[in-house]
Amino acid sequence: DAKTTQPPSMDCAEGRAANLPCNHSTISGNEYVYWYRQIHSQGPQYIIHGLKNNETNEMASLIITEDRKSSTLILPHATLRDTAVYYCRTHSGGSNYKLTFGKGTLLTVNP
Amino acid sequence: NAGVTQTPKFRILKIGQSMTLQCTQDMNHNYMYWYRQDPGMGLKLIYYSVGAGITDKGEVPNGYNVSRSTTEDFPLRLELAAPSQTSVYFCASSIQGTGANVLTFGAGSRLTVL
Numbered sequence: 001d002a003k004t005t006q007p008p009s010m011d012c013a014e015g016r017a018a019n020l021p022c023n024h025s026t027i028s029g030n031e032y033v034y035w036y037r038q039i040h041s042q043g044p045q046y047i048i049h050g051l052k053n054n055e056t057n058e059m060a061s062l063i064i065t066e067d068r069k070s071s072t073l074i075l076p077h078a079t080l081r082d083t084a085v086y087y088c089r090t091h092s093g094g095s096n097y098k099l100t101f102g103k104g105t106l107l108t109v110n111p
Numbered sequence: 112n113a114g115v116t117q118t119p120k121f122r123i124l125k126i127g128q129s130m131t132l133q134c135t136q137d138m139n140h141n142y143m144y145w146y147r148q149d150p151g152m153g154l155k156l157i158y159y160s161v162g163a164g165i166t167d168k169g170e171v172p173n174g175y176n177v178s179r180s181t182t183e184d185f186p187l188r189l190e191l192a193a194p195s196q197t198s199v200y201f202c203a204s205s206i207q208g209t210g211a212n213v214l215t216f217g218a219g220s221r222l223t224v225l
Contacts, residue, residue, distance in 0.1 A: 032212075034211075034213070036214070041114075041199070041219070042218065042219070043201050043216035043217055043218050044204075044214070044216045046213050046215070047214070051211075059184060072165065083182070087154075089213055097142060097159055097161050097207070098153075098156065098204075099156065099159070099212070100155075100156050101146075101156075102153060103153040104153060
């Protein structure tokens with residue numbers, strides 16, 4: 001898995017878009033990018049993943065740069081309930097089953 | 112379809128006691144994981160399993176043991192509990208094919224060792 005780098009914290013105003021960056025410059029060609037979030041004291045929750053193309057679901061959008069060395073998770077209209085720690089990680093299939101997490105970004109959505 | 116179920120939700124142990132945290136999933140996932148999360152910190156992988164009968168160490172395995180006798184269950188045993196094992200424990204599972212590997216987490220088990 002590629003090493004990921006995320007800012008430790010970010011703020012966002014309620015109703016505005018939250019753009020969370022992640023650097024994964026050593027990512028290999030078959031590694032997916034995954035985003036999870038953890039609302040205080042709860043189990044982490046899967047948000048979205050992608051390989052090369054940008055992805056969108058009901059929760060968020062994932063933008064992956066053309067060289068795949070970084071990505072951005074976009075919450076289009078952040079609400080107070082989106083305050084959480086957001087984790088970016090990469091993983092390929094195959095024989096690497098040791099799924100670890102970095103420290104993530106604490107997103108605080110302010111009223 | 113309950114997903115990943117962890118029991119107990121809360122437990123207080125005395126130093127030196129032993130206990131087992133239970134984790135079961137009903138999604139027929141082949142991979143299962145145990146993580147711990149200390150206050151204000153990130154997730155640390157304790158043990159993982161790629162199928163029944165197969166387990167391996169993660170980042171912080173000392174003081175813990177696991178077994179995987181069935182696809183559904185992946186219990187985590189703490190032997191001789193120590194205050195350093197005070198943490199929230201999360202179990203997760205996933206199904207590994209040729210593509211993506213999305214983790215589903217349980218709600219967590221909060222353990223305090225006094």
